[in-house]
Amino acid sequence: MFSTAISPRVYETDAFGHINNTSVPGWFEKGREPLFRIFTPDLDIRKMPLILARMEVDFLAELHYGAEVELRGWIQKIGNSSVHVLQEAWQNGVCGARGVSVVIHFDHVQKRALPVPAEIRMQLEHHFLEK
Amino acid sequence: MFSTAISPRVYETDAFGHINNTSVPGWFEKGREPLFRIFTPDLDIRKMPLILARMEVDFLAELHYGAEVELRGWIQKIGNSSVHVLQEAWQNGVCGARGVSVVIHFDHVQKRALPVPAEIRMQLEHHFLEK
Amino acid sequence: MFSTAISPRVYETDAFGHINNTSVPGWFEKGREPLFRIFTPDLDIRKMPLILARMEVDFLAELHYGAEVELRGWIQKIGNSSVHVLQEAWQNGVCGARGVSVVIHFDHVQKRALPVPAEIRMQLEHHFLEK
Amino acid sequence: MFSTAISPRVYETDAFGHINNTSVPGWFEKGREPLFRIFTPDLDIRKMPLILARMEVDFLAELHYGAEVELRGWIQKIGNSSVHVLQEAWQNGVCGARGVSVVIHFDHVQKRALPVPAEIRMQLEHHFLEK
Numbered sequence: 148m149f150s151t152a153i154s155p156r157v158y159e160t161d162a163f164g165h166i167n168n169t170s171v172p173g174w175f176e177k178g179r180e181p182l183f184r185i186f187t188p189d190l191d192i193r194k195m196p197l198i199l200a201r202m203e204v205d206f207l208a209e210l211h212y213g214a215e216v217e218l219r220g221w222i223q224k225i226g227n228s229s230v231h232v233l234q235e236a237w238q239n240g241v242c243g244a245r246g247v248s249v250v251i252h253f254d255h256v257q258k259r260a261l262p263v264p265a266e267i268r269m270q271l272e273h274h275f276l277e278k
Numbered sequence: 279m280f281s282t283a284i285s286p287r288v289y290e291t292d293a294f295g296h297i298n299n300t301s302v303p304g305w306f307e308k309g310r311e312p313l314f315r316i317f318t319p320d321l322d323i324r325k326m327p328l329i330l331a332r333m334e335v336d337f338l339a340e341l342h343y344g345a346e347v348e349l350r351g352w353i354q355k356i357g358n359s360s361v362h363v364l365q366e367a368w369q370n371g372v373c374g375a376r377g378v379s380v381v382i383h384f385d386h387v388q389k390r391a392l393p394v395p396a397e398i399r400m401q402l403e404h405h406f407l408e409k
Numbered sequence: 410m411f412s413t414a415i416s417p418r419v420y421e422t423d424a425f426g427h428i429n430n431t432s433v434p435g436w437f438e439k440g441r442e443p444l445f446r447i448f449t450p451d452l453d454i455r456k457m458p459l460i461l462a463r464m465e466v467d468f469l470a471e472l473h474y475g476a477e478v479e480l481r482g483w484i485q486k487i488g489n490s491s492v493h494v495l496q497e498a499w500q501n502g503v504c505g506a507r508g509v510s511v512v513i514h515f516d517h518v519q520k521r522a523l524p525v526p527a528e529i530r531m532q533l534e535h536h537f538l539e540k
Numbered sequence: 541m542f543s544t545a546i547s548p549r550v551y552e553t554d555a556f557g558h559i560n561n562t563s564v565p566g567w568f569e570k571g572r573e574p575l576f577r578i579f580t581p582d583l584d585i586r587k588m589p590l591i592l593a594r595m596e597v598d599f600l601a602e603l604h605y606g607a608e609v610e611l612r613g614w615i616q617k618i619g620n621s622s623v624h625v626l627q628e629a630w631q632n633g634v635c636g637a638r639g640v641s642v643v644i645h646f647d648h649v650q651k652r653a654l655p656v657p658a659e660i661r662m663q664l665e666h667h668f669l670e671k
Contacts, residue, residue: 162323162324163323163329163386168303168307168330168333169300169303169304169307172299172300172303173300176299176300192293192294193293198294198337199299199337200336200337201334201335201336201337202299202333202334202335203332203333203334203335204332204333204334205331205332206329206330206331206332255294
């Protein structure tokens with residue numbers, strides 16, 4: 148499991164009084180940073196060979212300003228070029244949002260998908276969702 | 279069909295040179311504004327009886343700064359309390375992102391889902407995806 | 410004067426019920442797009458020779474979701490490399506925010522300021538604040 | 541001094557390859573959270589009696605994705621209702637942005653400024669910029 152703590156920001160709330168749903172994909176992007184590090188250990192964004200192909204988010208409970216959020220992530224599936232990441236945002240013991248992101252190992256210059264290398268695959272497998 | 283034109287903003291790009299994927303849910307929120315108007319004609323956010331239960335987005339092509347984006351939306355399905363909205367972001371003749379949002383007719387005070395009223399249902403049906 | 414209309418987005422509000430102050434610099438960035446076009450007519454961001462050196466914003470009145478905002482801009486001063494832009498955000502006849510941005514003509518490769526060319530200076534002067 | 545560590549997010553970068561200037565006011569808002577706590581110890585946003593009257597930011601150096609940022613803040617001046625906060629964003633030993641925010645003690649119901657109470661004033665004074 149990947150785990151990242153973030154602290155919600157006032158501007159991430161909306162007039163309904165809680166965190167706006169559009170803030171959650173940005174949180175989940177931050178929650179995938181341990182995955183980014185597996186592909187690019189120094190996090191140099193110019194060399195990061197990843198794109199996002201798909202995101203799904205279910206909004207399960209209100210998330211609020213004023214209490215930390217734990218972003219949990221698990222590798223759900225590794226395809227030839229794709230990595231499916233299950234992510235959850237927990238606050239005060241409640242899972243407020245859960246989603247799946249499909250990340251593609253990608254050559255930004257040639258604009259084409261690349262196979263996930265074996266050594267990266269092994270590191271990713273350490274984060275498989277436990278049954 | 280709902281159609282809304284937006285103009286991408288520099289800050290919506292990222293270091294990969296194109297629109298960051300987390301900007302798209304915010305665009306789609308704006309693209310659902312015609313739906314918000316059906317529920318709340320004056321767009322007074324304090325009276326807007328809607329929450330988002332789920333979003334899915336497929337990222338199909340790069341979207342860029344410097345050219346308008348047309349946000350297209352269709353009602354896909356109307357449940358008892360839920361409305362499924364299919365949305366697309368088109369730029370320069372290419373569909374860069376497509377997603378489905380599930381919006382719930384919701385009482386923010388009592389924190390419970392409400393049935394979609396018949397007269398609203400009729401207005402929504404004008405925007406059904408044509409077969 | 411530059412004038413750009415934008416339509417506030419739900420996610421730009423915050424729990425206080427109106428537009429969060431951090432949304433306004435993003436609006437003003439969009440409001441400087443006519444200036445970006447003077448430097449880079451095709452708006453190709455890879456060739457845009459500008460950086461922001463400073464921003465000031467005074468928040469004068471609440472801005473809300475649900476009504477268009479007009480972003481007005483004027484060139485206040487042109488230095489050797491710098492351009493001072495005065496900007497205002499108007500909604501329902503009220504100026505909700507006013508600010509000054511200092512933009513620098515900049516070589517992103519050599520990381521140094523460049524003089525504002527004479528022909529650009531002439532175009533900018535058309536947008537001088539009228540006395 | 542207030543000090544808050546944040547970790548830049550990919551979506552906060554822009555196509556120029558570094559942190560977009562519009563991300564910094566959001567960081568500074570987070571950096572003022574210790575001030576928010578002095579006024580509202582439980583951070584309940586519905587009771588937070590503050591508005592922002594003005595922000596100024598000087599952009600001094602590029603800020604990047606991939607390394608933590610320390611947000612430093614000092615109380616610069618306390619007026620009758622206003623608090624001037626000097627803030628800096630430091631990354632890898634470099635101050636990338638410095639700004640002043642003017643926060644007003646404010647009654648959101650009656651829409652009017654309130655004097656800063658003596659006991660809050662005393663707590664704020666602990667964070668005065670040292671000469």
